Amino acid sequence: SAETDCRRLLSSASASASAPARASCSFCAGVGGELLRLVVAWLLPESGKSLWSARAFPLFVCEMLARRRLLLAARRQGFAASATPRLRPLAMLTGAEPAAKPLKPLLDFSDTEAVFRKLSTSELVRAYLIFNLCRIKAVSQNAAALLATSRGVLGEGLTRKLVKSTFFAHFCAGEDAVTIRPTIAKLREAGVGGILDYAAEADLTDTAAEDVGEATSSLERPQQARAYDYESELQCDKHVDIFLNCIDAVSAATPDGFAAIKLTALGNPALLKRMSTCIVELRRLFEKFDANGDGVVSRAEFEAAYDEYFAAQPGDTETTPFSKAALMKEFEVDGGVDYLEWTIRLRLEDLPTLTERCHTRGPLYDAALRGEEGLLLAALRQRVETLAAYAETKGVRLMIDAEQTYFQPAIDNCVLDLQQRFNGKRDAAGTPKAPVIFNTYQCYLKATPEALAQDLERADRLDYNFAAKLVRGAYMYTERELAADMGYPSPVHDTIQDTHDCYNGCVAMVLDAIAGGKGAELMVASHNQDSVERTLAGVKARGIADGKDNRNIGVYFGQLLGMADHLSFGLGGQGYAAYKYVPFGDVDEVMPYLIRRAQENSDFLGGVGKEIKLIQTELVRRIRG
Template identity: 40%
Template sequence: MWRIFPAESIQKGRKLACATARRSYNHQQKTKAQYFTSALCSIATGKDKGTASEPAFIKAELNLGKSRLQEKSSIKHDRLESWNINFSDAKNAYQSKSMSELVRALLVYKLCGINKLVDYNIELATCTQKIFGQKIFKILMKSTFYGQFVAGENENEIKPMTDKLHKYGVGAILDYAVEEDISEEEAKDLEMSSCVSTSNQSQTGTVDHKFKAHREFGDRRRKVVSARTYFYKDEAKCDDNMKMFMKCIDAASITTSGFAAIKLTALGRPQFLLQFSDALIRARSLFDKLSIKDVDILEKGFDIDRFRKKAKKLGIPMSRDKSQEWFTWMDVDESGFVDLLDWDQLISSNKKFSEIFVVPNPQTGEMESLLNDMSDEEDAQMRRMLKRMDTLALRAQNQGVRLMVDAEQTYFQPAISRIVIEMMRRFNKKRPVIFNTYQCYLKESFNHATVDLALAKKENFYFGCKLVRGAYMEQERERANTLGYEDPIQPSYEATSQNYRKCQDLLLNYIKSTNKANMMVASHNEDSVKYAMQRMHELGISAESKSVFFGQLLGMCDHVTYPLGQAGHSVFKYVPFGPVREVMPYLSRRAQENRGMLVGAQREQKMLQREIARRVFRSSAS
């Protein structure tokens, strides 16, 4: 019978209708083909006004065909808006921007391409302040870099920006971008003093040299352009950081599905994170020695017979009764098989932290703590760090805000992730409040996400996850090479992208099957964003479900952010704020990051040029 064509297939409609006409042998068939040819072309071009001379049978079939065509077009339009977004449409992407904002953005991107300017940006800024004074310097910065990447100096100044974002379907993640401008030597001094034990100044309380402080890597800002760095000074400074994070949580509560972001190194002495990370990795190493080999991460483990056999092979002295006692202690769910979820359980206790995390010692056959060499004051400092984290989580829960804990260096991250999972257990019982961050450039990130998801499913709490590529690649590789441990980074950019997609699939499948997880795709990479939307479409996860979020930095990647918001997706901008002078380190990193993202920045420049030209010519024509 007759085929109904999509509106855009004008040429195909003509050809098929003409072919049908040639195959017609009687006048009625010829008339029918001619009318369909004409009608299809009219409908496809939007010029169909009806034809007075149409025979009745033609009019009936045309009306039926037109109604089907309109229905099909409507369905396709909805799909295009929700998952097949055009990120090359400059007019649509920049409709929220004034002409002056477009010109400023283009100027800033051009300046970021000047290597000398970026390399010496701090020195040039200091010199400009001395020559022209603070007032003129502030005007210059607000007209260029500050105006592009920072929303304002305080909570009141940023409100017009957050209101504007909201108007175009974009949320705000407030970020107090003030950083102390300290020298490299000062940073190293602070790091070394905060990463050694107060009871033994020459030790960090760790065994693996990866988790020891090394002065040559003491300035954690080195070769890092997309992440903020906090250095520990004292407990009062940590309290100040907590109060600022609380202000961001309160501000985020104004909008629905609000987010706030924090870093654990801002909340306490990093020595604890080093010691705890070292303990976790050593415990995992012992688990791997006892476990079944060459199986998926969730299938690893051991039963009582394997435990006795491997313990004997490892030279762990124990009687049959002692081995049964150990195994019973480790078999948390009493299944007769100790898996990684059992092994990773923290013992809830009111003891000192150094007495909590205990495992069998292969040499002595006795239980011993993996957190040692901690003074009473250090134990108190660690408890205060966790108390600050607890205070922020409770505030976020009460304010209806989601709290994202940013990832940090690999020698801190095992402890950070473990603490965040413990927070999820407590606060994610009714909705996702706490979000962990997974850096997909790390080889182990997929396995870590898999185990954490399995724990969430087993214990029936909501899972919150932010996926990023990672911010510390150069620093991590140099440190691993210098200290002689395995490089934790994926071997190539493509391997990182593949791992990012694997993590997206893992999370999206979990969201589809359980509806008990949220994922933030925090990326400026168009392919990663498109892949997430495509998989959402295939799995039937709608944008309206508010279970998948997207995030980009203010002043960057607007051609991705705004079309996502206009299509109904939950998308957010990281919105930094703070006084001009005190956010200079942040602005310095943004300049370096834009220089490093040459391909994306060049594409965005071309889109800005195209939109500026379009507006100029439109204005001239009118």
């Protein structure tokens, strides 16, 4: 099969002296060749397991066959041997995303000897094999079904060992805060910090949800959610202990490091969805008050809308909670009220009392959190505040992960409260301090630029440090499916280029805030080399790093463990603040996370093809060296 493939490829290449030639067939350049190399390595006795014989032999045979066929073809065409096109070992198409405009890079990420110097050859081979497997659509898009089949055929134990030695070993650091230490230490040696992430995930319909009101019926449709297996409030408390241990591990192993948390671990996912519904209804209420749609509620609009939707009660004064007079004084309506001020003044906890004044029961009344829901919300806030306060005492930053759009308004609401409390610009002694809480913005969502601009403005008005992690996003498939099922427009950008443009624009927005002395910090969490290079160029153009250590300018770079190593190690090796997202957890619990990694590496959102090419180049360099 390989020789037939070689014949077809090389006969077409020899038709023109200028045609690019491949040094190997797709078999040897792809998964088949890698499997062959691994099999050879396993079959040889210990004394004969040399890297050359195990990995170079198939490549050597294929390349010699290719050279021989090209020479014969060239002679038949009358070309001199010297005119034979120069062969490039294991040349493959890249999946790199296009840049809007070419940039002169400030760093060389193609120096594979430098960027991969901390990775062993076996780690590179494993990465090469896994990335190629992920690019096979039949594998990546049916990973869950393949795992189920493997359990049925091989058994649970053998399947678990197989996953643990391959995908888990590549994308996760260990199962607990102890087993991850060697990975953290290795990253530190390469100048790369760690963002520890307890990566267990579960489907929303798998939650043994306590009934949280009638609205939980909307959760019956299966959704792949970034949620933990929720059994009880006690389980959420246990997750707090896990995150506290995670913060301790960061403090001990990665000074000024990060810990990542998910709010679906700290409260009932059904409650988070109810909170999100409530926040959406609050926005709709603002739009009703803003009669002329200019984005500002005037005094006249406020009075008219209040009388239309809410009832006055006997004895109302300026001190009566949520009376018209009290709200007008609270909002200072004479100067007009914009949406940002609206969200600052009205809290979710206020809605039960406010909606008791409604003339008729409507969506806002139904969305308000009452009774047990209010207690669950208070418990959720207490858990996240406990983690934030502990992280602050340990000198650790917290990154709150983004999740699906039906959770995100609730997550943002909690994070903005935390930022106002823990991201103050100075401590009690008046000393400038860095932010503790980072929110996450998904740039594949059309609404992200507006949300980012509002949150920057909020931080400026309330005088606290803004801190953001920008990602492209990880729930595109489910978001589009849900939008199609529910009959509303997809919240996700229509094209990948739109997502790239949105991401780069959001980076520029935060860099402008940093350069303007707004007290902002940014984590560029991207595997896209073009975005990284644009960020570096933006930092330089704005003079953000002038006279400063690049690790202390408030601009950080993050990539997932096992992905985009050339970026992480390249940045860290050149003195930039580079971090790896380091997931950990029990193998069975993190399986949904691993499935999403496989889907992302199918080359739809990321330039994994370029990474494969760099790994190939380094493997060939080591073999020949």
